[in-house]
Amino acid sequence: MRLLRYRFLRLLRDTAGNILPLAAVGMMVAAAVVGSGIDLSRDYKVRNQLQAACDAAVLAGRRTVTTAGFDTASQTAANNYFATNFDSTSQEVTGTSFVPTSPDGGKTITGTASTTLNTLVMRLFGFNTFTVSVSCASSMGVGNADVMMVLDTTGSMGSILSGSQTRLAALQQAMKDFYTTLANATASTNARIRYGFVPYSTTVNVGKLLMAEDPDYIADTWTYQTRTAVYFDYSSATRTSTSTTYGNTSYGSSYRYTTGNGYSNQSTCLSNMPTSTTWADSGSESVTFTVSGTSPNMTVTRKVSQSQTQRVYSCAQSNNGRWYVNYQDNTRTETTNETWTSVKTVSPTPTANSEFYQWAYQPYSWPTDVFKTGEAATLYTGDNGTAVSSTWDGCILERSTVATSSISYNAVTGMSPSNAYDIDLDTVPSNAATRWGPLWPEAAYMRYNSGSNSTKSYASPTTSGAAATSPCPAQGQLLTEMSQSAFNTYANSLVANGNTYLDIGMIWGGRMISPSGVFQDNVNTAASNGGEVSRHLIFMTDGEMQTINTYQQAWGMEYWDRKVTSDGSSSTETTNHTKRFLAVCEAIKAKGVRVWVIAFTSTLSSDLTTCASANSSYTAANATELSTAFQEIAKQVGELRLTQ
Numbered sequence: 001m002r003l004l005r006y007r008f009l010r011l012l013r014d015t016a017g018n019i020l021p022l023a024a025v026g027m028m029v030a031a032a033v034v035g036s037g038i039d040l041s042r043d044y045k046v047r048n049q050l051q052a053a054c055d056a057a058v059l060a061g062r063r064t065v066t067t068a069g070f071d072t073a074s075q076t077a078a079n080n081y082f083a084t085n086f087d088s089t090s091q092e093v094t095g096t097s098f099v100p101t102s103p104d105g106g107k108t109i110t111g112t113a114s115t116t117l118n119t120l121v122m123r124l125f126g127f128n129t130f131t132v133s134v135s136c137a138s139s140m141g142v143g144n145a146d147v148m149m150v151l152d153t154t155g156s157m158g159s160i161l162s163g164s165q166t167r168l169a170a171l172q173q174a175m176k177d178f179y180t181t182l183a184n185a186t187a188s189t190n191a192r193i194r195y196g197f198v199p200y201s202t203t204v205n206v207g208k209l210l211m212a213e214d215p216d217y218i219a220d221t222w223t224y225q226t227r228t229a230v231y232f233d234y235s236s237a238t239r240t241s242t243s244t245t246y247g248n249t250s251y252g253s254s255y256r257y258t259t260g261n262g263y264s265n266q267s268t269c270l271s272n273m274p275t276s277t278t279w280a281d282s283g284s285e286s287v288t289f290t291v292s293g294t295s296p297n298m299t300v301t302r303k304v305s306q307s308q309t310q311r312v313y314s315c316a317q318s319n320n321g322r323w324y325v326n327y328q329d330n331t332r333t334e335t336t337n338e339t340w341t342s343v344k345t346v347s348p349t350p351t352a353n354s355e356f357y358q359w360a361y362q363p364y365s366w367p368t369d370v371f372k373t374g375e376a377a378t379l380y381t382g383d384n385g386t387a388v389s390s391t392w393d394g395c396i397l398e399r400s401t402v403a404t405s406s407i408s409y410n411a412v413t414g415m416s417p418s419n420a421y422d423i424d425l426d427t428v429p430s431n432a433a434t435r436w437g438p439l440w441p442e443a444a445y446m447r448y449n450s451g452s453n454s455t456k457s458y459a460s461p462t463t464s465g466a467a468a469t470s471p472c473p474a475q476g477q478l479l480t481e482m483s484q485s486a487f488n489t490y491a492n493s494l495v496a497n498g499n500t501y502l503d504i505g506m507i508w509g510g511r512m513i514s515p516s517g518v519f520q521d522n523v524n525t526a527a528s529n530g531g532e533v534s535r536h537l538i539f540m541t542d543g544e545m546q547t548i549n550t551y552q553q554a555w556g557m558e559y560w561d562r563k564v565t566s567d568g569s570s571s572t573e574t575t576n577h578t579k580r581f582l583a584v585c586e587a588i589k590a591k592g593v594r595v596w597v598i599a600f601t602s603t604l605s606s607d608l609t610t611c612a613s614a615n616s617s618y619t620a621a622n623a624t625e626l627s628t629a630f631q632e633i634a635k636q637v638g639e640l641r642l643t644q
Contacts, residue, residue: 039117039119039130042092042117042119043117043130043132045091046091046093046115046117046132047132047134049085049086049091050086050113050114050115050132050133050134051113051134051136052085052086053081053082053085053086053098053113054082054098054111054112054113054134054135054136055136055138056081056082056084056085057078057079057081057082057085057098057100057111057113057136058078058100058109058110058111058136058137058138059081059138060077060078060080060081061074061075061077061078061081061100061109061111061138062074062106062108062109062138062139063077063635064077065106065109065184066177066181066627066628066631067177067180067181067631068106069102069105069106070100070101070102070105070106070109071106074106074109075100078098078100078109078111079098079100082098082100082111082113083098086098086113086115088115091115091117092117092118093115093116093117093118093132094115094116094118095114095115095116096113096114096115096116097113097114097115098111098112098113099111099112099113105184106184107139107184107185107187108137108138108139109137109138109139110135110136110137111135111136111137112133112134112135112136113133113134113135113136114131114132114133114134115131115132115133116129116130116131116132117129117130117131117132139185143191143531143532143533143534144191144192144193144527144529144531144532144533144534145182145191145192145193145194145533145534145535145536145637146194146196146479146513146523146533146534146535146536147182147193147194147195147196147536147537147538147637148195148196148197148198148479148509148512148513148535148536148537148538148593149175149195149196149197149198149538149540150197150198150200150505150506150508150509150537150538150539150540151171151175151197151198151199151200151494151505151540152200152201152500152505152540152541152542152543152600153168153199153200153201153473153474153494153495153496153497153498154201154202154496154497154498154499154500154542154543154546155201155471155496155497155498155499156496156500156542156543157171157496157542158496158497161601161622161623162622162623165623166496167496167542167600167601168494168495168496169623170600170622170623170626170627171491171494171540171600171626172491172492172494173623173627174623174626174627174629174630175487175491175630176484176487176488176491177627177630177631178630178631178633178634179195179482179484179487179488180484181630181631181634181635182634182637183484185634185635190528190529191529191531192481192527192528192529192531192533193481194479194480194481194482195477195479195480195481195482195487196476196477196478196479196480196512196513197476197477197490198476198505198508198509198512199473199474199475199476199494200473200501200502200504200505200508201471201473201497201498201499201500201501202471202498202499202501202504202548202551202552202553202554203395203396203397203439203471203472203473203498203501203504203553203554204395204396204473204476204504204505204508204554205393205394205395205396205472205473205474205475205476206394206396206475206476206508206512207371207392207393207394207395207396207436207438208394208475209475209476209477209478209512209519210396210436210518211372213518213519214429215372216429216435217428217429217435217436217518218368218371218372218435218436218437218438219368219432219435219436219437220367220368220369221365221366221367221368221369222365222366222368222397222437222438222440223363223364223365223366224363224364224365224366224440224443224444224556225362225363225444225445225446225447225468225552225556225557225560225561226361226362226363226364226366226381226443226444226445227359227360227361227362227381227445227447227465228347228348228359228360228362228364228380228381229347229348229349229350229356229359229360229380229381229385230345230346230347230348230356230357230358230359230360231345231346231347231350231351231354231355231356231357231385232289232298232300232340232343232344232345232354232355232357233343233344233345233346233351233353233354234340234343234353234354234355235351235352235353235354236296236342236344237300237340237341237342237343237344238340238341238342239338239339239340240339240340240341241337241338241339242336242337242338242339243336243337244334244335244336244337245334245335246332246333246334246335247332247333247334247335248332249330249331249332250330250331250332251328251330252328252329252330252331253328254314254326254327254328255326255327255328256324256325256326257274257313257324257325257326257327258272258324258325258326261322262318262322262323262324263322263323263324264322264323265323266315266317266323268323269315269323269324269325270315272325273313273314273315273325274313274325274327275313276310276311276312276313277310277311277312278310279308279309279310279332279334280308280309280310281306281307281308281334282307282308282309282331283306283307285304285305285306286304286305286306287302287303287304287305287355288303288305289301289302289303289357290303295343295344295345296342296343296344297341297342297343297344298341298342298343298344298345299339299340299341299343300339300340300343301337301338301339301340302337302338302339302340303335303336303337304335304336304337304338305333305334305335306333306334306335306336307331307332307333307334308331308332308333308334309329309330309331310329310330310331310332311327311328311329311330312327312328312330313325313326313327314326314327345357347360348364348379348380349380350380350385356384356385358463359463359464359465360461360462360463361445361446361447361448361457361461361462361463361464361465362447362461362462363560363561366379366440366443368437368438368440371391371392371438374391375391376389376390376391377389377390377391377392377440379442379443381442381443381445388442390440390441390442392438392440393439393472394472394475395438395439395470395472395473396436396437396438396439396554397436397437397438397439397554397555397556398422398436398504398507398554398555398563399421399422399429399433399434399435399436399437400419400421400422400432400433400434401419401420401421401422401423401555401563401564402417402419402420403562403563403564403565403566403576404417404420404576405572405575405576405579406579407420407423407576407579407580407583408579408583409583409584409586409587409590411586411590414587415583415587419433420580421433421434422507422554422555422563422580423503423507423580423583423584423587425507425510425511425514425517425584425587425588426511426514426516426517426518428517428518429518439470439472439552439554440470440552441467441468441470441472441552444467444468444470444552444557445465445466445467445468446465446466446467446468446550446557446559446560447461447462447464447465447560448462448464448465448466449462449464450464456550456559456560458559458560458568468550468551468552468557469550469551469552470551470552471497471498471499471551471553472497472498473494473495473497473498474493474494474495475493476508476512477490478512478519478522479512479513479522479523479525498551498553499546499547499548499551499553500541500543500544500545500546500547501545501547501553501554501577502541502544502545502577502578502581502607503545503577503578503580503581503584504553504554505539505541506539506581506584506585506588506611507580507584509537509539509588510537510584510587510588510591510593513535513537513588513591513593514588514591515535515591516591534594534637535591535592535593535594536593536594536596536633536637537588537593537594537595537596538596538598538630538633539595539596539597539598539611539612540597540598540600541597541598541599541600541602541608542599542600542601542602543602544602544605544607545574545577545578545581545607546574547570547573547574547577548570549568549569549570549573558573564576564577564580578607581607581611582607582610582611585610585611585612589613594613594616595611595612595613595616596612596613596616596617596618596633597609597611597612597616597617597618598617598618598619598620598626598629598630598633599617599618599619599620600619600620600626601620601621601622602619603619604617604618604619616633618632618633
């Protein structure tokens with residue numbers, strides 16, 4: 001290089017001619033220009049690739065951030081992405097480094113990357129290397145979003161997952177992690193995030209939400225599979241005969257009454273002996289009837305059997321010569337027969353001069369308007385026709401439908417059949433067919449052909465039956481902005497009970513996020529920032545459809561009501577409810593709602609994947625995977641973006 005400069009200077013001092021020096025200078029300038037162009041082009045290429053790798057790395061690092069912040073796992077993900085996207089050998093560089101950091105606990109990931117490029121031509125002019133460095137940053141940018149969580153809270157969610165943690169507890173924690181992920185992404189922004197909830201099992205608890213919209217959405221009367229008390233009314237009857245007899249007395253064993261050493265003589269014993277009791281009733285009386293004729297001209301023989309006891313005391317001398325008071329308890333049965341004529345029956349409410357006779361297990365329309373006042377309703381369904389008071393907890397019975405498996409949804413024609421109002425997401429109640437009824441545990445009774453529940457009567461009223469099981473999940477919530485504390489409190493309120501009716505959860509998730517349904521005023525409330533709102537429905541279940549035809553669920557008691565099936569069978573019921581589930585999924589997606597599905601401790605069935613939007617289904621075998629699934633969804637509800 002020094003020799004080249006020396007010769008160049010000699011040419012400049014040479015006055016023998018001027019053409020050759022000028023040509024030499026031109027050559028040197030041309031070499032510098034071409035050389036710089038080549039090496040600057042290589043620098044540009046390396047810089048672009050370095051920037052792309054840096055950007056990919058911080059995006060990957062931010063995407064893997066969980067509630068633990070920018071931890072070792074997230075740092076490793078960032079470094080791995082950088083290494084994958086930048087190959088020092090192919091770029092002909094050395095000394096490459098990448099350093100990812102987070103100044104705010106994982107909300108924003110920043111990175112700096114640098115490398116050294118060896119020059120090819122510019123080293124002729126003293127430039128042996130170029131240092132290339134870039135910086136990058138990413139954060140989770142979230143626009144306005146509505147998130148409706150449709151959550152399986154069936155009885156199986158109460159089972160132990162591991163250690164002492166239940167499946168429900170794992171769900172509650174995963175929900176809280178979801179909130180934290182989105183809260184971190186929206187910190188210091190004006191984005192609006194709203195949450196709604198539909199806990200579901202055999203029905204949903206949305207009655208108070210409906211009442212707040214319009215009390216007329218709830219029916220004033222509803223037909224239940226129930227039992228009604230039948231009473232004899234004696235107000236116009238005549239007692240024609242009465243008799244009382246006593247059964248043989250059963251003499252009890254003799255027991256010593258006196259404590260201590262007794263008495264020295266009989267006289268003292270007698271003076272300390274209690275008075276024997278008269279016959280007294282003991283236990284409950286048993287009433288049976290013999291009936292002939294029809295109301296109001298019935299002849300009734302009323303037989304009352306009553307156990308009675310009597311305690312008798314006596315003095316007796318013992319072998320030691322002392323006197324003691326002994327006692328024995330005697331028993332007998334008193335039987336009274338009364339015959340009445342001109343007796344009539346009344347039902348389901350007793351009169352002033354009436355007596356319980358028997359039950360009639362049958363469908364019956366009870367008034368339900370009292371529930372709209374928040375007051376207690378009274379039914380005479382207690383033991384022997386006594387009054388039972390109850391208030392409504394808010395769980396509902398679905399409106400009118402069609403018992404068919406031919407259920408489908410088409411984006412043009414809508415739901416078919418059109419009068420299956422139970423799966424209609426948007427129709428506002430205006431008549432008996434479109435109103436909902438209160439789930440009423442105190443009114444729900446199964447009926448049997450005999451005392452055995454293995455023989456159920458479908459069509460005819462019977463005198464034998466039993467109370468039905470009527471699970472009710474936690475109350476749902478419309479879309480609303482929530483603090484972390486309020487969100488956690490709601491998550492902790494969930495309870496596990498009932499069987500798995502996937503369709504009832506999806507139906508009400510759809511109704512509560514539909515922009516054109518009963519709750520449209522809530523759904524369409526504009527965000528104060530003026531931005532668009534994305535809508536998401538997260539559907540979580542720990543099992544497949546599991547119906548039971550003798551429970552009181554959202555469609556009544558299927559074995560007797562037959563609202564969904566023609567035969568009341570469990571297998572047909574499951575099939576028909578699954579068809580409803582799939583149709584409703586399509587109706588919700590047609591509204592622009594992204595449907596996410598999580599199968600927890602169960603397989604991701606074809607029904608669930610069909611229900612979900614594209615690339616929106618997850619499986620979770622344990623609590624960690626469930627939390628991960630919820631956080632993955634949260635990250636996609638948010639929008640990962642580069643900020644530098």
